[in-house]
Amino acid sequence: MSAVYDRLVQLLVANFGFATDEVTPEDTFRGLELDSLALVELTLAVQQEFGVELTDDDLNADDTLEQAVKLIESKPAVA
Template sequence: MSDTYPRLVQLLVKNFGFETDEINPEDTFSQLELDSLALVELTLTVQQEFGIKLSDDDLGSDDTLGQAAEVIESKLVVA
């Protein structure tokens, strides 16, 4: 996953008040209690941080952080 997952974790720490040690790749966004508005905010932040475009369906509440990192990485390869 290169540095995509750690960068995603840092976005969650910086923008949503999580601690690094309370986030795991297997956690879903709903387990982290991120609602749909928070997911929209995260999507916008990810797009800016990584310089990619995400669709509304790319990050869902049932997706794990590991899956999200894979989606982001797949967009980086295309970009």
């Protein structure tokens, strides 16, 4: 898909124990059984990995990985 998608999948693998072939761009965070605490942890990991600033509301349980990638790509890098 894209380098951002690949890096997001690697965050899910490293932090939540998924295998790379267990996730697809169409999967939602809810479908992956990530609860609200896991989404906060993922938000923090995304901020660190991509150097962007996200609010607690940016990643939602019903967002797909593809939507999350588009969101990350739309955020400016924090200096």
